[in-house]
Amino acid sequence: MVRKITPASVDFSKWYTDIVQAAELADYSPVKGCMVIRPYGYALWENVQQGLDRRFKATGHQNAYFPLFIPESFIKKEAEHVEGFSPELAVVTYGGGKELDEPLIVRPTSETIINAMFAKWVQSYRDLPLLINQWCNVVRWEMRTRLFLRTTEFLWQEGHTAHATAEEAVEETLRMLEIYRDFAENDAAIPVIPGRKSESEKFAGAVDSYAIEAMMGNKWALQAGTSHFLGQNFAKAFGTQYLNQDNELEYVWQTSWGVSTRMVGAIVMVHGDDQGLRLPPNVAPTQVVVVPIWKSDAERAEVMAAVEKVMAELGGQFRCHLDDRPELSPGFKFNEWEMRGIPLRIELGPRDVEKGQAVLVRRDLPRKEAKSSVALDELSSEVSNLLEAIQANLFAQARCFLEDNTHQSATYEELCEVVADGFALAYWCGSADCEARIKEETRATIRCIPLKQDGKPGHCVCCDGEAREKAVFARAY
RNA sequence: CGGGGCGUAGCGCAGCCUGGUAGCGCACAGCGUUUGGGACGCUGGGGUCGGAGGUUCAAAUCCUCUCGCCCCGACCA
DSSP: OOOOOOOTTTOHHHHHHHHHHHTTSEEEOSSTTOEEEOHHHHHHHHHHHHHHHHHHHHTTOEEOOOOSEEEHHHHTTSHHHHHHHGGGOEEEEEETTEEEEEEEEEOSOOHHHHHHHHHHHOOBGGGOSEEEEEEEEEEOOOSSOBTTTBOSEEEEEEEEEEESSHHHHHHHHHHHHHHHHHHHHHTSOOOEEEEEOOTTTSOTTOSEEEEEEEEOTTSOEEEEEEEEEEETHHHHHHTOEEEOTTSOEEEOEEEEEEEETHHHHHHHHHHOBTTBOOOOTTTOSOSEEEEEOOSSHHHHHHHHHHHHHHHHHHHTTSOEEEOOOTTSOHHHHHHHHHHTTOSEEEEEOHHHHHHTEEEEEESSSOHHHHEEEEEGGGHHHHHHHHHHHHHHHHHHHHHHHHHHTEEEOOSHHHHHHHHTTSEEEEEEOOOHHHHHHHHHHHSOEEEEEESOOOOOOEEOTTTOOEESEEEEEEOBO
16 A cells, blocks of 8 residues: 655665565565565566576576475585585474474575486486576575565575586576676666675685676665586585596586575665656566546546557557556556556546547656657557667666766775775775775675776785785675 | 664554553545545544553553564675
């Protein structure tokens, strides 16, 4: 139902929660730290799923499903992996009325159980590459939770692949990172910085982790997707071996990569405004809402006849919704659909029918600039143009915001200043000590070392030591 | 686990300091008027005041204990 939204400038965190709840995306559940995704939020997630899945299929990946429960011994097989996850595991010790011989872990991620199967499936170089994805839920016992961004249970996809060579696996890792970038920027309209994670931020068990980092409306960073080069760590732990063309036994090289329901939170935090949600047309569950307006019964008949024609014409091409609820005023409906982020609204009333036109209102522009009128016989081409323009404009707005709030920092003082309210791009020598000091003193962490570098070496912003690459420093969710 | 804040109708809150009939707004139900930017009027329903104990003639209000939630840190997609 309709609620007031706390302005983002007053309290960004409250603004975010208000939008998620007011737009009926999700709600807190009776189970602490868990989230109920409501139909509207789930429809948005389904569109995210489809956008990603289409890209996975196009690159030869297949979907499969592995069990929710993982034997404790599996998790313990890879040393770094256990260490990274043990505090946040949910463990089942009872089943069927008696204590289990071996506790079962509710999966925090599925590398281990998937490798147990990969070890059986892979015998020959002819079985490679093995390209598997699964859509599922995972559980991580987080201390503090936030709707979509961090919940105890969350939905995601996790891709797992096995390859004959390290080069192939690295290539796959970066291919999937690029797919995430492509989805984030072209469908979710979220500009991202693809890069490599620092040693301290990488996935437990990976050789190298990569991520796409996005800037939220409060200028904090959000990791919107990750892709890991696992090397042979899990292959060795689980004995995933194959015979190469020379009849020699070798361990496979692996990758894993994931995007979660957090992406929905990112869409809210990047595009939302004080009126509510703003959804990019490519992922919006409803792209166009039609609001008919009438006073008398005679007007109603006239308007509805026109509206039916419009729905018939647009319905086949776009995701449309007709809001003909009689008991609510048009103004109320306008506000409600704005809050829910529908990219384009069509208003059709007696005055429009008389003139053979409709009023189109864009969600991506301020109210004063958002309205235009179009002749009914040009409606569908105009809707098509506007949806494209809205998609492009939301991305452009977000990209400007990211660029305007990202600054090069040559000195430590500059870094401290920049990082208080934005992203800092600065040389980093690669030492964990410098990373830790910066985190301690500014609360900013290394979000990633961008793949794109200008190639010139420099001096570490912290210790002045030699540095080959620049890193992105920011506060993060 | 540390540091703050809050528990009163479905939701958001006032009342508490200074004890004395349980309140307001929104939402909900009925009727009527409305409908091009969150309509209005009248009527109505809805409460273990988070829980337990204590002080008192009398507790939402004072005291003690307890439970729960939210925010800020530590953990993290």
